[in-house]
Amino acid sequence: MKRLLNKVAVVTGAGRGIGKAVASHYAREGAAVVIAEIDEALGEKLAGELVRDGGKAEFVKTDLNQLSDIDALMTQVGSCFGRLDILVNNAAVTKSLDFFEVSEQDWDWIHNVNTKGLFFCMQAAARVMKEQGGGKIVNIASIAGKGYPATSNVAYAGSKGAAIAMTRIGASSLARHNINVNAICPGVTRTDLYYEVMRGRVQSTGKSEQEIIAALDASIPLRRSNEPEDIADLAVFLASDEARNVTGQSWNVDGGLMWD
Ligand SMILES: NC(=O)c1ccc[n+]([C@@H]2O[C@H](COP(=O)([O-])OP(=O)(O)OC[C@H]3O[C@@H](n4cnc5c(N)ncnc54)[C@H](O)[C@@H]3O)[C@@H](O)[C@H]2O)c1
Known part of the structure; x- marks a missing residue:
């Protein structure tokens, strides 16, 4: 039995x-x-792939x-599908910066997407879900938001701490409308963003990319960094009916790096 059959999900970024892994898992689950x-070429390509594989997908440049x-976006979701059951607030930006390097421009760039964008997406989706009688929101935060020291930079960590706090306040504010709000806190996850941050560290430390990655992997208790699918597996559960009584939580997927 498909776990998200007949649900309509928005996945940002x-x-x-x-x-991409979350969107693909959701399509596979119905x-x-x-x-x-924001990237038209990437969005169009994935929508085409999901439809070709028998799924239902729309790209909305956002x-x-x-x-x-x-x-x-919300208007288009309404006109294409007539409802919204799941929002995954995944899009975020960052780069490798030392504490003293963070500029006001960096701060605004990071917080405009990761904090402000995340909140207003949550609010817009919750308006639709409230009218419908319920829904599920999954915020992709980070263990950086719980103080993981090897994060890309302090402004990013602050934006992810904000995502965790807004998950809790969102959960308590929206519970009476039958809307569950949870966060996933990925640890080290092998994506393009991860490799961009690693290349930034090569420049700032003078070490090779292999050395930096090996040291990072060795610091993980389970000795394994995430593949995007590790996050998508939990995102399916949190969006499914099985998670009906789970809300306000921030779930680490990190091989044991953080215990909180
Ligand atoms: N990769 C990691 O190690 C890691 C660790 C912890 C948390 N995370 C979090 O996981 C999420 C996904 O990270 P990722 O590694 O897949 O990143 P990524 O950079 O590979 O992908 C992010 C996507 O978001 C899109 N995007 C960026 N700005 C946007 C905007 N203004 N509007 C719409 N879309 C926009 C990008 O085009 C891209 O497709 C982020 O919230 C990130 O903070 C990642």
């Missing part, structure tokens, strides 16, 4: 990496998936920096 992505894009 689904063009690559973790978002959901109609809306790919809300820049989470623009509140008007978030409104337009």
Whole structure:
């Protein structure tokens, strides 16, 4: 039995990496998936692949920096599918920066997408879900938001701490509307973003990429960094009816790096 049959899901930043894995798992589990992505080529390509594989998918070009894009996204979801059951707030940006290097421009770039975009997507989706009688929101935060020291930079860690706090407040505010809100906190996950951050560390430390990656993997208790699918597996559960009584939680998927 497919676990998300007849559900309609929006996944932000689904063009690559973790978002792409989540969108693909959701389509396989029977959901109609809306790919809300800033990169048109990536979004179109994934929508085509999911449909070719027998799934239902739509690409909606969305820049989470623009509140008007978030409104337009929800309008388009309504006109394509008539409902919204699941939102996965996955899109985020970061780069490797030392504590003293973080500029106001970096701060705004990171927080506009990771904090402001995430909140207004949650709010817009919750408006639809409330009218419908319920829904599921999954925020992709990070163990950086719980203080993981080897994060890309302090502004990013702050944005992910905010995502965890907003997950809890969202869960308590929306529970009476039968909307569950949970976060997933990935640890080290092999995506394009991860390799971009690693290349930044090569420049700042003078070490080779292999050395940096080997040291990072060795620091993980289970000695294994995530593949995007590790996150997608939990995202399926949190969006499914099986998670009906789970809300306000922040689930680490990190091979044992953080215990909180
Ligand atoms: N990769 C990791 O190690 C790791 C660890 C912890 C948490 N995370 C979190 O997981 C999520 C996905 O990360 P990833 O590694 O797959 O990243 P990624 O950079 O590979 O993919 C992010 C996607 O978001 C899209 N995007 C960026 N800005 C956008 C915007 N303004 N509007 C719409 N889409 C936008 C990008 O085009 C891209 O397709 C993020 O929230 C990230 O913070 C990743």
